[in-house]
Amino acid sequence: MRIYNFYKIYKKIKRKEEIILKKKLMMIPGPTPVEQSILDALSKETVSHLDPELVKTLKETLQDLKTIVMTEQGQPFIIPGTGTLAMETALVNALKKGDRLLVISHGFFGDRFVEIARAYDFEVEVLASQWGKIVEVEKITQKLKEKKFSALTLTHVDTSTGVCAPVIEVGEILKKYSETLFIVDGVCAMGGIEERMDDWGIDILFAGNQKAIGVPPGLANLLFSQRALERRNSLGKIFAYYMDINRWLPIMREPGERYFATHAVNMVNALHQGLKIILEEGLEERFRRHQKFALAFQTGLEELGFSILPSQEIRANTVSTVVYPSGIEDLPFREKLYQNGVLVSEGKGVLAGKVFRLGHMGNITENEVIMTLSIIEKTLSDFNYNFKMGAGVGAAENILWNVKKGARH
Ligand SMILES: Cc1ncc(COP(=O)(O)O)c(C=O)c1O
Structure with a gap:
């Protein structure tokens, strides 16, 4: 199986002259976005x-x-x-x-x-x-x-x-x-x-x-x-x-x-x-934020049909290995996701081609969590994948802000 890392994807997209000149969200597990x-x-x-x-x-x-x-x-x-x-x-x-x-x-x-x-x-x-x-x-x-x-x-x-x-x-x-x-x-x-x-x-x-x-x-x-x-x-x-x-x-x-x-x-x-x-x-606050963002991402992605490789008790709060649902192929997905505005990493070793790795650590904010999930949803819809639009973002909003979709205030 041929596995493309970011450099190869970048070169391929550039060759096709499909690069959209906009800032990409760097959601890889390091380096993370710098303040x-x-x-x-x-x-x-x-x-x-x-x-x-x-x-x-x-x-x-x-x-x-x-x-x-x-x-x-x-x-x-x-x-x-x-x-x-x-x-x-x-x-x-x-x-x-x-x-x-x-x-x-x-x-x-x-x-x-x-x-x-x-x-x-x-x-x-x-x-x-x-x-x-x-x-x-x-x-x-x-x-x-x-x-x-x-x-x-x-x-x-x-x-x-x-x-x-x-x-x-x-x-x-x-x-x-x-x-x-x-x-x-x-x-x-x-x-x-x-x-x-x-x-x-x-x-x-x-x-x-x-x-x-x-x-x-x-x-x-x-x-x-x-x-x-x-x-x-x-x-x-x-x-x-x-x-x-x-x-x-x-x-x-x-x-x-x-x-x-x-x-x-x-x-x-x-x-x-x-x-x-x-x-x-504050250390406590920062650790809590990492825990919340991890949960928001992991719940949102599961809502969309992805699964998270490790079981709940041993999942990290800094990075997620995200298993594709059937019908979604690694390379085309990551390529399209990048074109849409989000960079994630490839799976390593035995996980190559089966997962992507999403970083959620450092000084990222709620905005990055919501935008990333929204762009993942857009990318899924580009592949005509069958899912409820907004389900991933909604689940994450619920965790971040305790708001239920459709709730009146
Ligand atoms: C857990 C862990 N240990 C060690 C390393 C190696 O660090 P570096 O790439 O900065 O040499 C990495 C890099 O990603 C890592 O994730």
Whole structure:
């Protein structure tokens, strides 16, 4: 089966000269739409990475990162790079060659930990779920009883399947295994779904910029517990230079005092503003909004005949994997949807051609939720699909505003 990603769709539509010159809604699971104030921060004059103003901004940003994941004891690191750099940084600072790693994989990004671990000759074992489901917690408990692991990785939200992992439960189990560091990939969760680093016993937690944080891609944002910092020290020499957190530690503890590598000055300004927006909205409020938007989308889409891959209890609030109803083909649908004004992502791996992925995180508003559903309805009608026009939008309005279609006020 030939699967087209956005680039191929874009080229094809452009070739046909069917591009309508209007702003598209970018409803992919990252990068997410960026607020103007963040773009303004990004375009501030580039100053020295040792400039007092920049140093102050970096200090505040490091503190705000701690606030967002509710840690007192965690050491934040903001490093130029992406989510994948953060994944690799987490592993190389937690394990040495031959150490055993347990990967809990709920999809494409869980599997990525396995590839990284193999590249460094770590001993890796995997507990993988069927895509759209989660690994049962009992299986994890059993595995930990069988063997000793130096670390365990869990992807909070696997962006390929839209599944949200039981981070709290796994953290509880790991409290009995003091030799096992708990590494959580928060790339598709941080800033949109609650993450309590200290309370949940997380040792290494990280995200990029470009998803629920709502900032353009370009930084790897990590937090290490004191236990994780001690683990790094106990490893001695590691096979990394740029990714060695001990080289970054003095910079993060006393920005401006020392040089290790030139910081991404403009990106720091952008992240600073992105985190301020999150804190101004309020963490509780922001998590509630993500939950509401997810429910509005998922209910609206189900009303139209789509289904959501994961079952209700394990659905993420940041991204949905949406299964097509019979009669609707992936590529023509996504092409038409894009022409009509909404960009969504293709299914990954075994889900390619069967689902599209819809991002609903970061700084989007109710307007984007309603417009996206409305344009999905228009696109369905372009294919003469049999459905009740307005049903999806109506269901979402009901959740967002508690209004019933046809109700008189
Ligand atoms: C859960 C998860 N982890 C890791 C990554 C890798 O991040 P990046 O693409 O920024 O390298 C992604 C990217 O989408 C992701 O969704």
